[in-house]
Amino acid sequence: MKKFKKILSVAAACGLVGASALTFAGCSEQDEVITLRVCSWEEYIDLGSWKDDERITLDNGEEIFGENAIYDEFAEWFNGESDFGFKVKVEYSTFGTNEDLYNRLSLGDVYDLVCPSDYMIMKLLAEDKIQEYSDDFKNGEYATNVSPYIKGIFTEYGWEKYAACYMWGTTGIVYNPDKIKDDADVSTWNILLNEDYKRQVTIKDNVRDAYFAALGIINSEQLTTQQLDSEHLTDLMNATDSETIAKAEDVLKRIKDNVYSFETDSGKADMVTGKVIANYQWSGDAITILDGADADGTELWYSVPDECANLWFDGWVMLKSGIDGNEKRQTAAEAFVNYLSRPKNAVRNMYYIGYTSAIAGDTVFEYLDWTYGAEDDADENKVLPYDVSYFFGEDGEYIIDANSDDFAIDKATGEINRGRQLFAQYPPENVKSRSVVMRDFEDKLAEINQMWINVRCLDVTDISPVTIGVICGAAGLITIASLLYAFRYKLFIKYKPKKGFSKVEE
Numbered sequence: 001m002k003k004f005k006k007i008l009s010v011a012a013a014c015g016l017v018g019a020s021a022l023t024f025a026g027c028s029e030q031d032e033v034i035t036l037r038v039c040s041w042e043e044y045i046d047l048g049s050w051k052d053d054e055r056i057t058l059d060n061g062e063e064i065f066g067e068n069a070i071y072d073e074f075a076e077w078f079n080g081e082s083d084f085g086f087k088v089k090v091e092y093s094t095f096g097t098n099e100d101l102y103n104r105l106s107l108g109d110v111y112d113l114v115c116p117s118d119y120m121i122m123k124l125l126a127e128d129k130i131q132e133y134s135d136d137f138k139n140g141e142y143a144t145n146v147s148p149y150i151k152g153i154f155t156e157y158g159w160e161k162y163a164a165c166y167m168w169g170t171t172g173i174v175y176n177p178d179k180i181k182d183d184a185d186v187s188t189w190n191i192l193l194n195e196d197y198k199r200q201v202t203i204k205d206n207v208r209d210a211y212f213a214a215l216g217i218i219n220s221e222q223l224t225t226q227q228l229d230s231e232h233l234t235d236l237m238n239a240t241d242s243e244t245i246a247k248a249e250d251v252l253k254r255i256k257d258n259v260y261s262f263e264t265d266s267g268k269a270d271m272v273t274g275k276v277i278a279n280y281q282w283s284g285d286a287i288t289i290l291d292g293a294d295a296d297g298t299e300l301w302y303s304v305p306d307e308c309a310n311l312w313f314d315g316w317v318m319l320k321s322g323i324d325g326n327e328k329r330q331t332a333a334e335a336f337v338n339y340l341s342r343p344k345n346a347v348r349n350m351y352y353i354g355y356t357s358a359i360a361g362d363t364v365f366e367y368l369d370w371t372y373g374a375e376d377d378a379d380e381n382k383v384l385p386y387d388v389s390y391f392f393g394e395d396g397e398y399i400i401d402a403n404s405d406d407f408a409i410d411k412a413t414g415e416i417n418r419g420r421q422l423f424a425q426y427p428p429e430n431v432k433s434r435s436v437v438m439r440d441f442e443d444k445l446a447e448i449n450q451m452w453i454n455v456r457c458l459d460v461t462d463i464s465p466v467t468i469g470v471i472c473g474a475a476g477l478i479t480i481a482s483l484l485y486a487f488r489y490k491l492f493i494k495y496k497p498k499k500g501f502s503k504v505e506e
Contacts, residue, residue: 032086036332037322038071039101040115041314042094044167046070046345046352056351058366066348074339078332088332097206105129105321112322113333118313119208121163122440130162131318134334141338145346147360147391149432153313157437163315164337165358167349169283170311170427170435171209172304174267174290179277183408186303187417189216191278192255201278202270203255205262207452209310212438213280214248214255215239216307223307223434234436237308240444245451252455262456272296282312283424284355290421291354301408302424304417304431311435313358316340356425360392372422374401388426 048068056064067073071090079087093111095101098120105111116124124130137143142164150168154160175186179200185191192203192213204210215237216223228236256262260276267279272292281289286302293300316337323330339345343363350357350367357364365388374383384404392398400422408418415430416423427435441448 032328033089034086034326034328034332035089035091036113036329036336037091037093037111038113038333038336039093039095039104039111040166042096044094044115044314044353044355045092045340046348048072054351056347056367056370058363058370060362060366062344062363062366064344064347064351064367066352070340070345070348071336074336077339078335082335084328084331084335086328088335090336105319110322111319112329113316113318113336115166115314115316118157118315118437119440121159121313121315121317122157124317124319125159125162126440126442129320131320131323131330132161133164133318134330136331137334137338140334140341142341142359145341145343145359145361147358148393149391150313150358153311153437154315159315163317164341165313165315166340167284167353167355168311168313168358169356169424170304170309170431171212171280171282172286172302172309172424173278174271174281174286174300174302175278176271176274177299177301183418186278186301187306188220189213189305189307190220192280193217193251193258195258197278198258199260200276201259201280202261202263202267202276203259203280204267205264205456207448208438208441209280210252210255210262210452210455211248211448212237212310214251215244216305217251218244218247220307230433230436233308233434237310237436238439240441240448242447245444245447249451249454252451256455268292271300272298274298283427284353286424287421288354290424299420301418301420304427304435306417307434309427309431309435311432311437313437365392365398368422368426369400372400372402372406374403378403386422386426386428390429390432391426 046066046069048066048070050066054065058064069092071092075088075090078084095104098116101114101116102120102123121130146165150165151160154163154165173186173191177183180186181196185194185196191197192201194201203213219236222228222236223233260270263270263279267276267281268285268289270276271279271289279289281302283302290300290302318330318333323333340349341359343359343361346357346359346361346364347367349355350364368388372386378401382404383401384407386400386402386407387398388400389396389398402422406420407416407423409416413430416428417431
């Protein structure tokens, strides 16, 4: 009955209720509105409201300016300039972690388009929850503008049909060069155990990033003395056998005793204010930290440990539960991803959030040169040619004349392992070659989560028998005292004097 009433109300709104039958012949398809439900990370899209002095004018004359939120501008374009035959309304929401998003989906929240990280994409794919992109999408803005490097990795992992990369980067160490005793200290994951910096370094408070750092420490000698091919390197840094998990737990407990804290987001402020001198960080947030410190008059740097770095991605995927076979809904979702993949919009998002877009193209390169290129009259001895052709395409010359003072060059190898914003945003070839993608933990998730609980919480195996005896004894005394109190209270209730009586009534 409710369903029939709903149909009646829609038909009545279109003025289509006839005396003998219901018909929708007069309701224009152009008036149909699809609500596109998009969910992404917090502060992960340009919300507009740029000030006039933030307007970007590139050397090629292009102007970039964020007036309104990109998702609002998408809806305006879709409904006004495009010719899809229906209208769209964007319902944009955010999540804090991949696990937060997954829990929402498990509890029944419905979204059409979400932007999880690599391992969560793997998990959702394994659970058959992702809708494949259409053939039309494969010829759109994203396919045209995505970096060949990113496209190659997504093809290698079999994601190209199901995910469109949004942002990407590495993990490493943000540090204050004035507070570090030796540059070699920040070129290794072992800084997390280095007692010279006890209580002065922070580590990420999530099991995946912490586990990766622990594996870097466990395999440090092999990683720095042997030439490992990509497959061997990936397998080594994704080991989840019980022996490796136990070793990682031991390393992480030692790290816990040495670092200032496990942190989720406070590391950014702690670095800028000088509360800590080094911070395990994602490259995107590293750029934000370096920018904030620059504004404060402090120069911070970013290092990728010699052992290995985690190569991470966030990508747009459509969910089967949201799209639900609706062709127009899928068309709207794919149009949204393509709109974000326009080079100008990619630049807006990069400028606004500080992360690195998967979109290449001349406009993005011009923005990169506008941001980091040396001045035309710069001293030639202070200019370093920085090659990013691997990202933008080998068919062109994509080299930025950058400030050489923004990089640390190893005299023995000539390689750049540490640097400032440009280094963090577009790592050089040698860093890229030792970076690996972390896989989903799959059937080892429960064991690794238990390891993490043992590290972050109380692990009974670390408590001595004497301590356990004292705790049990105290608990027994508390229990006895509680029983005695309860017995006494019952007696009092049974025999307490009543109002108006001077004697006890049995």
